[in-house]
Amino acid sequence: MRVPSIGLPLDERRIVREGYRLAERMLAGYEDPPGPVAIIGKWLAQLRVMVLARLSA
Numbered sequence: 894m895r896v897p898s899i900g901l902p903l904d905e906r907r908i909v910r911e912g913y914r915l916a917e918r919m920l921a922g923y924e925d926p927p928g929p930v931a932i933i934g935k936w937l938a939q940l941r942v943m944v945l946a947r948l949s950a
Contacts, residue, residue, distance in 0.1 A: 901909070927935075 900906075
């Protein structure tokens with residue numbers, strides 16, 4: 894009597910595993926782009942440095 898297999902065959906499981914490895918390597922150094930609050934904060938910090946430089950000169 895044969896028992897029906899459950900899940901993917903071995904070769905398909907290997908393909909899926911390799912896909913996960915590939916995705917992990919591709920996303921290893923990924924960082925989300927800065928949001929609007931971070932961009933405005935950086936801009937205000939640069940503006941503050943410029944204003945303080947002009948006041949002290």
